[in-house]
Amino acid sequence: MMAAENPICTRFVNSLPDNRVQIAGMLVLFGIALFIESPVIDLLATSTTLAKGPQSFAAIRKFAVRLMVWCGALHLLVALTPPLFDFVLKDALSQSQEVTDAIRLPLLIMVPWSPAIGWRRHVQGLLIRNGFTKPIGLGTLVRVSSVCLVAYLGFASGRLPGAVVAAVALTFSVIAEAVFIHLAAKRFLPSAHWHEEEDGDLKTSDLMRFHSPLTLSTMVMLTAGNLVAKALANAPNHLFAMNAWQVSITLAFLIRTITFALPEVVIANWRGGDGARLLARFCGLVGVSLSGLMLLCSFLGLDVWFFTEVTKADRGVAQGAHAAFLASSLMPTLTALSSYFKGVLTVRKVTGTRVWATVSSVGVLGVILWVGVQARWQGIFVAAGAVTASQLTELCVLAVFAFAGSKGKAVGAETVQISSNS
Secondary structure, eight states, X not given: OGGGHHHHHHHHHHTSTTHHHHHHHHHHHHHHHHHHHHHHHTHHHHHHHHOOSHHHHHHHXXXXXXXXXXXXXXXXXXXXXXXXXXXXXXXXXXXXXXXXXXXXXXXXXXTTHHHHHHHHHHHHHHHHHTTOOHHHHHHHHHHHHHHHHHHHHHHHHOOSOHHHHHHHHHHHHHHHHHHHHHHHHHHHGXXXXXXXXXXXXXXXXXXXXXXXXHHHHHHHXXXXXXXXHHHHHTSTTHHHHHHHHHHHHHHHHHHHGGGGGHHHHHHHHOOSTHHHHHHHHHHHHHHHHHHHHHHHHHHHTHXXXXXXXXXXXXXXXXXXXXXXHHHTTTHHHHHHHHHHHHHHHHHTTOTHHHHHXXXXXXXXXXXXXXXXXXXXXXXXXXXXXHHHHHHHHHHHHHHHHHHHHHHOHHHHHHHHHHHHHO
């Protein structure tokens, strides 16, 4: 449901003036906002794994608030400092002046984005740990409903640029979801029965050792979206390429996003033995089924219908998005299997391995994108191929560490020590 907000915003932005520049701006805006929020994204895994009782609960909460403040301050600094803003947009991401101008105000509007998401993911982890998962789905429904309402009001006014409408809708929606989850936690968590003993006093240093590798891997991973945006900005017919890619990922991400919940499923239900094999089969089945769904949509032309009728893209952009969507059809399978291994390694508290996997993945992505830009290949095919190859690389590295760890503790212990020292 959370992934539905992207096609909703894209639909309204495509219905407003100057839509090609505004859609290209949305692609860049998402990339920057997601990168800045990366330190708080894995609070979900940290809370789910380490919250074993009231003492650890309190320690994680204090840690989460500090991260939220840091992310919000960084976002504000980028948005309000013209030299830094121009450096990020023009020098680092190679964006044109028209795209840069389109997201100047939207980026400032989205300052509350990271703190709201950080609080929501921290509280969701506590709810998952105690088996209260129903409020999470309801909270996402609140978020999607808020996006629809605010985006429609912005569209109906007819006076706001598309990227501004999207920024207001997205920011309001994550705040609404965070408030809902906070109220749900106040209702459910007081009745929680902690079933495990505390591992002693959970210190900030312990949380940093566990959380930092997750954050680092997420930060590196989220550079991928910015690298793709930079490559597309340097591709032939760059506005068309950026539009086609943004429209394509509205549906591709909507389908693939189911796999992002799998690490927490593995963490919460890990028992080893037959249970591990059952979780592996489940994750694999989810991934293969979603890849099959993407192929079916492509062959039946349902994706083109979605792009033209739901996101309101013009026919040319929809055809480009169709090509990118088909070329990305392996992504759900690769992501689902990677999510299984991420869950396994998190349970073992060998989180440093995710850094190696992500660095390798983004390295492959960067090389393929660079070659594609230098060769002047079509941007959407370069992006789809690079993203798929990078996800395959991440899967292979995670699998190697997971299987090595299952044969002995030495590898896992060494990796934890490496992450601790770094």
